[in-house]
Amino acid sequence: MRDRIRDLFKECDADVQEVLAKVLDLEWARLSLEKPRGIIDEIKNIVDAQAGGDENET
């Protein structure tokens, strides 16, 4: 099911795919928690790292 969900985004830009793969893994791991604490900051770290990575590449 994880692979199937990941496949949904194969048409998206590479950076969006990277972010979503990591975010979905994170959400998957925290699914049992009603209100996963600190997840917003963790997603921000994922997005920032990807956005920063692009900046370094350019």
Next chain:
Amino acid sequence: MKLESMRLYNFRQFYGEQRIRFSVDKKKNVTIVNGVMGAGKTSLHRAFVWCLYGEWDEQTRGQIVNKRAINESPLNVKVETSVQMVFTHAGERYTAVRTLQVVKTSESTWQPLGESGLSLTKITLSGQHETIRNAQNFLEFILPSSVSPYFFFDGEQIDEFVKPGHETKVKSAVRNVLRIEVLERARHHLDAVARDYQKDLKSRASGRLQLLLVTKEGAQSELDDAQKRLEELRTEKGLANKQIEELNERLRQIESVKEWEEKKRGVQSQLQSCEKTRERIWAEVKDLVNRSYVQMSMPVILKATKLLDEKRERGEIPPGIREQFIQDLINRGECICKRPIIEGSPEHQHLARLLQRSVSTYLTNAVVQCAGDLRSLAANTGDTLGQIKERMVEKAKMEDDIDAYSQELTDISQHLLQFDVEEVRLLEKKRKDHQDRLYSIIGDIGRKEERIEVLHRAIETSQRDIEKAQVTEKRARRLQKSLSLATRAHEAVDRMCDVFAADMRKRIQTEAKQIFQRLVWKESQFQDICLSEDYSLEVLDRWGLPARRELSAGERQVLSLAFIIAMARVAGEEAPLVVDTPFGRLSSAPRQSITKNIPELLEQLILFVTDEELHKQARQNLEPRIGAEYELRFDQETGSATVAQLN
């Protein structure tokens, strides 16, 4: 997840250690656990959920720890209960053990020693083992607790899915088993992240850096001009000085003016000397003022010294008896004269009063030290104020002299301007003009130097602000990138969330239809099912009309089973179906249909059945698929159940 074995230890009615090995053979994927009512089938079924998730409601399900084990235990000795499950997942083998300890506190009472604990170990093919640190999270990752009720369930209670008004339950089941919530949560969280970025970006208003750069550029340009002008003024000053010197020289060469020029030179020399002296005196005054704070505080210092002296004269400082001495006497319970000091006695009370009045050794030392320091300070201060007064008188005299010499120079100049030789008058006038210009230039130089200093400071400040703003702008640029990425990711999830849910709903419907058609028996009036957009699970009769309300409890159970298996198959979930009392409500026809078809549809099937559930034909249907079979035997005498292997 594929279950390999289970070990119970003092769990519920299972005294001591009991083991079950589940069939993992693909062709013989059914494990049967037989047991009469009360033999422990439901307890064994609940052991799965307790071991994996720690879920147990003692109020409704009774105590976990075996009563016989507690009864046989001596007082205050720990009694342990545990359930161990060995399973494989994604090619790896794991052992999960949940343990609970109680201690017997009396013949009829016991207390749990904390919460139950879970440990999870991964065992490699080579026999190496590795402890999984966050065991509960890892198990949730493999099979979430929210999904487990669709794999470990009571066969008699699963018909709720198809009861009218249970659309929310069906929707929740689809969302949980197919992890649609993962997408929904990602959508929600990415939206929140994008909003945070937007807010942050807004607070870092752009344009400030531009403004700072313009300000700095303006200040730099003005500084360049000011420095250029300063150089020009310094050149003009040098030129004016040179011209004045040339005119002085020409005037000195005129015989009749020589005497005045010499006098003027002498006065100028005196004037310069006076100005230097005045500067020196002023520097001394400033130094004395800086050191006069002690003199200013002298009245307070003298008053404090007097107070301390008075206390010393009265014998209060230092105190006659030290606090520590009194405390030691009380602690020892005996005076230095060997007289006993008993608590509550007049001696003890007297010492307690003394202790209350006494001052701590630290404070006493500090006060004595302070009194000494103040006296020393007062003695070494000297008459600073008198010295300042003297210097100010000297400075005033020097200023009078400067005024007098200045006036003398003005008089000399005035005299030369009215001199009876025209050349002298002209030269003096020129010299005076140059002198006035020189003063003006010197004033301009002072102002320029001051302005240059201000501009330097402004440029330094601007540069610091620019550096800060550059960091902010850089962060803003990165924020903009992050915002764009988070927004695009959110939009992608948003687009796919509903599409995925709809697709999964359709797949489940198709799969459930196929399963239902395999399970449905020929006498049944119901031929088809559909899962509507609002997650209402409907059944259609042979005429294609909705007939959910007409279903019997057994029919609802078959439909629910078809729905659960369809969900598991669509989700690709590798989990066993563990069903307690699967055929309790079913009549012969559906029972035969289920036993014939279900094993083929699942990876692993574990059934807890009563002796009445598996009739001859149903058993014959299952027989070729049974890989392991057990019987639960309850001993009325000991009140304990045991697990016996049948094949």
